[in-house]
Amino acid sequence: MPRQLRADLSRALADSGSVGLGAFPMGVAFGVLVVHSGLDWWWASVFSGLIYAGSLEFLLLGLVLAAAPLGQVALTAFTVNFRHVFYALSFPLHRVRGRAARAYSTFALSDEAYAVTAHPAAQSYPGRRVLWLQVFIHLYWAGGATTGALLGAAVPAGAEGLDFAVTALFTVLALDALRDRPGRAVPALALGCALAARLAVPGGQLFAAFVLFAAVLLARYALVRRREAGARV
Amino acid sequence: MSDVPAGHAPAAGYLLAAVAVAVAVTWALRALPFAVLAPLRSSPLVAYLAAAMPVGVMVILAAYTLRHLTPRDPGAAWPALLALAATVAVHLWRRNVLLSILGGTAVHVVLASAVF
Numbered sequence: 001m002p003r004q005l006r007a008d009l010s011r012a013l014a015d016s017g018s019v020g021l022g023a024f025p026m027g028v029a030f031g032v033l034v035v036h037s038g039l040d041w042w043w044a045s046v047f048s049g050l051i052y053a054g055s056l057e058f059l060l061l062g063l064v065l066a067a068a069p070l071g072q073v074a075l076t077a078f079t080v081n082f083r084h085v086f087y088a089l090s091f092p093l094h095r096v097r098g099r100a101a102r103a104y105s106t107f108a109l110s111d112e113a114y115a116v117t118a119h120p121a122a123q124s125y126p127g128r129r130v131l132w133l134q135v136f137i138h139l140y141w142a143g144g145a146t147t148g149a150l151l152g153a154a155v156p157a158g159a160e161g162l163d164f165a166v167t168a169l170f171t172v173l174a175l176d177a178l179r180d181r182p183g184r185a186v187p188a189l190a191l192g193c194a195l196a197a198r199l200a201v202p203g204g205q206l207f208a209a210f211v212l213f214a215a216v217l218l219a220r221y222a223l224v225r226r227r228e229a230g231a232r233v
Numbered sequence: 234m235s236d237v238p239a240g241h242a243p244a245a246g247y248l249l250a251a252v253a254v255a256v257a258v259t260w261a262l263r264a265l266p267f268a269v270l271a272p273l274r275s276s277p278l279v280a281y282l283a284a285a286m287p288v289g290v291m292v293i294l295a296a297y298t299l300r301h302l303t304p305r306d307p308g309a310a311w312p313a314l315l316a317l318a319a320t321v322a323v324h325l326w327r328r329n330v331l332l333s334i335l336g337g338t339a340v341h342v343v344l345a346s347a348v349f
Contacts, residue, residue: 018330038242051255055297064243064251073251077258083290084259088266089274089283106264111294118287164313164341167298168320168334174291175324190289194296205300209293214282217289221281 012132015122019112020140022169023054027144030057034145035152037065044149049142052110054166055206056080057145079207086210087114095127108134110141115173189216308349316341 027048034044047057056077063073087109096105113134116122122130178187190213197209273279299317302310320337327333 018334021331021334039248040242043248046252050252051259053255053259056255056259060251060255064248067243067247068251070250070254073254074258077255078262081259081262083293084262085266085270086282086286086290087263088270089279089286093267094271103264106267107260109263115287115291164316165334165338167295167313167317168337168341170291170295170298171317171320171337172324172330172333174288174295175321176330177288177291186285187288187292190292191296193289194293198296198300206293206297209297210290213289213293217282217285218278221278 008128008132011129012136015116015125015129015133016112016136016140018172019116019137019169022165023112023137023140024144026054026166027141027146028148028151030054030061031145031148031150032152033058033061033148035149037061041146041149041152044145045142048145049138052108052138052141053077053081054111054141079204082207083111083210084109084114086214091117092123092125092127092130095125096131097127101127101131105131105134108138110134110137112137112141112169115170119173119176185220186217189213189220309345312341312344312349315344 030048031041031044034047035041047060051057051060059076059080060073063076091109091114093102093105096102116133116137117125117130174187178184190209193212193216194205194209197205197212201208270279274283299313302313304310316337319340320333323336324330324333
């Protein structure tokens with residue numbers, strides 16, 4: 001193996017290991033669910049490798065089993081994944097070189113990939129490093145789903161509690177983002193938006209929470225600007 | 234888990250179409266904003282949103298993963314809340330991502346399967 005490639009791979013492993021710990025068991029859980037739903041095991045690979053959006057895949061499984069119309073599939077995909085629109089604001093796509101690499105980089109811009117690259121330590125990563133860690137996270141998820149589908153019913157029921165790893169992952173990433181950007185107001189507002197959306201829009205809470213959070217941030221920004229303008233007078 | 238009898242699985246053509254729709258919508262949502270938002274990177278509003286967004290997005294996603302919890306089902310809610318507290322405590326103590334996730338998940342598995 002060329003030395004450059006080996007260096008890239010070992011660094012990508014280190015960069016992505018923490019989120020892989022959440023993504024892989026979650027993928028296994030998804031794969032188990034696919035075969036328990038009556039689909040062939042390789043559908044788990046198709047879903048996880050091509051769609052590559054965890055929460056949507058869980059929802060889509062329920063939709064296709066109910067033979068939902070494709071329009072409903074499109075609306076669900078739009079609602080669940082609308083949050084990705086915001087990722088373009090800080091994801092360092094401009095450092096990724098090459099048309100195919102950039103296309104893949106946008107395709108593989110999952111929550112986990114965004115989370116790792118949004119980390120302050122990642123602000124100086126070159127494009128190669130960003131791309132490789134995305135490949136690794138993609139492989140954890142698709143590999144986990146394929147593994148889970150192949151293991152099928154052999155996976156013990158106790159593995160269910162393991163999906164808390166995803167909650168723990170997002171919690172830890174929030175704490176790290178908070179440490180480097182002091183101020184408790186933003187996470188408190190986000191939590192308020194999440195709870196309000198959960199109570200008001202039980203079916204579309206993720207979409208509602210993001211729209212509400214964006215609106216609250218815009219209002220807060222306008223307020224701060226006006227106060228600054230007032231202070232200058 | 235919703236086991237369905239063999240022979241009732243959806244047709245492959247329909248499944249492929251559903252996957253294609255999901256891929257198209259998801260990829261468009263991930264790729265198109267770069268063309269629209271990239272020129273706005275230098276604006277102070279976009280800078281503010283980009284700075285405030287990561288922590289807020291993580292909080293909302295964490296809350297979303299706990300959406301099934303309700304006070305009416307304390308047997309499911311308590312393990313998750315205690316495991317969440319353990320995750321935060323371990324992370325504030327050691328600041329080690331792997332350790333925090335492993336610790337919090339272990340607390341959850343033990344509480345969910347053995348205690349509650």
